[in-house]
Amino acid sequence: ALPVKSAGSVMSASLRLVAVRNSSSKPKVAVLGASGGIGQPLGLLLKQDPLIAHLSLYDVVNTPGVAADLSHIDSNAKVSAHTGPAELAAAVEGADVIVIPAGVPRKPGMTRDDLFNTNAGIVRDLCQTIAKVAPKALVAIITNPVNSTVPIAVEVFKKAGSYDKRRIFGVTTLDVVRSQAFVSDLKGTDASKTVVPVVGGHAGITIIPLLSQTSPKVSFTQPEIEKLTPRIQDAGTEVVNAKAGAGSATLSMALAGARFANSLLRALKGEKVVQCAYVESEAVKGVNFFSTPLELGPNGVEKILGVGKVTPFEQKLIDASVPELNKNIAKGVKFVSG
Numbered sequence: 001a002l003p004v005k006s007a008g009s010v011m012s013a014s015l016r017l018v019a020v021r022n023s024s025s026k027p028k029v030a031v032l033g034a035s036g037g038i039g040q041p042l043g044l045l046l047k048q049d050p051l052i053a054h055l056s057l058y059d060v061v062n063t064p065g066v067a068a069d070l071s072h073i074d075s076n077a078k079v080s081a082h083t084g085p086a087e088l089a090a091a092v093e094g095a096d097v098i099v100i101p102a103g104v105p106r107k108p109g110m111t112r113d114d115l116f117n118t119n120a121g122i123v124r125d126l127c128q129t130i131a132k133v134a135p136k137a138l139v140a141i142i143t144n145p146v147n148s149t150v151p152i153a154v155e156v157f158k159k160a161g162s163y164d165k166r167r168i169f170g171v172t173t174l175d176v177v178r179s180q181a182f183v184s185d186l187k188g189t190d191a192s193k194t195v196v197p198v199v200g201g202h203a204g205i206t207i208i209p210l211l212s213q214t215s216p217k218v219s220f221t222q223p224e225i226e227k228l229t230p231r232i233q234d235a236g237t238e239v240v241n242a243k244a245g246a247g248s249a250t251l252s253m254a255l256a257g258a259r260f261a262n263s264l265l266r267a268l269k270g271e272k273v274v275q276c277a278y279v280e281s282e283a284v285k286g287v288n289f290f291s292t293p294l295e296l297g298p299n300g301v302e303k304i305l306g307v308g309k310v311t312p313f314e315q316k317l318i319d320a321s322v323p324e325l326n327k328n329i330a331k332g333v334k335f336v337s338g
């Protein structure tokens with residue numbers, strides 16, 4: 001049973017967390033980019049996750065303040081602060097899960113790919129240390145452009161000789177969260193029980209909600225599908241424009257990141273958990289990275305469940321995403337391997 005008092009029990013309902021009693025392991029989660037727009041609310045949510053024993057916060061600025069603030073919350077996770085490259089190894093050493101929201105966000109008029117020049121180097125440098133110091137960690141990459149930053153991470157791990165394709169994830173949970181929000185709004189279903197898989201990648205036409213697989217089952221008219229699909233694909237831009245230069249989604253992303261991290265932690269404890277994420281995958285012919293539902297376990301990806309039964313409309317979207325993803329993947333690989 002969940003403890004009655006703690007803030008964790010309140011958050012756990014909204015995060016769909018599952019409390020596990022008498023845990024013998026002491027999971028450590030590191031957040032790299034912990035002082036940012038996503039990093040701070042992500043830290044707030046993770047501080048309340050009863051599965052976390054040690055929350056390690058790393059950034060190039062402001063981590064002492066964020067850590068002091070979070071450490072006053074009466075939940076069990078211990079908080080540590082690490083600032084700047086000289087403290088990165090200590091931040092990730094012994095981490096079971098590492099979540100990376102480090103990097104610059106979009107402004108109106110930009111694509112996610114426009115962030116490549118700044119963020120590619122950030123992800124490469126962080127992963128060089130992780131590949132050496134914490135090669136067994138499950139690494140969840142939020143930094144955009146995810147379609148390219150995940151292949152960058154993979155190349156870095158390969159170069160270091162510590163790549164395990166089950167352990168590196170591009171976080172696409174926000175696409176799932178949005179789809180579930182929009183579908184439940186439209187159909188009047190219980191948002192906390194509505195499940196919508198989203199496959200492909202995390203930018204524009206590569207974001208493919210499989211509305212036909214919504215559960216519990218709901219039916220959509222073709223006009224509804226043709227309106228909802230681009231809304232989900234462009235939802236990030238909707239937030240970027242609404243924030244009018246002040247950044248991109250941070251609060252919904254923090255929730256999505258905390259939910260994904262919790263899934264990894266539950267999987268590490270042996271629970272079978274299904275989540276969508278962008279990983280190295282043979283699920284779709286002609287492309288080496290793809291997000292589909294995954295069965296997660298103690299070593300990360302246990303089984304790639306694939307796209308399942310899709311409609312002709314969804315298949316067309318999948319086919320159209322392949323050349324776009326290949327372009328994004330090649331750009332990431334070239335950045336590391338020349």
Ligand code: NAD
Nearest residue numbers: 033035036037038059060102103104105142143144174253
């Ligand atoms: P932000 O600018 O508010 O925060 C970024 C943080 O990263 C800052 O605190 C900064 O100091 C830190 N940082 C910069 N370089 C660093 C380095 N080398 N090491 C560690 N930390 C470093 O940005 P944000 O709004 O938090 O967004 C972060 C990233 O997440 C962006 O790339 C954004 O596009 C991406 N994002 C992804 C998704 C998704 O669904 N995957 C959703 C929203 C945002």
Ligand code: LMR
Nearest residue numbers: 106112144236237248249
């Ligand atoms: C999102 O989907 O909100 C993020 O990828 C941020 C962005 O740039 O849209």
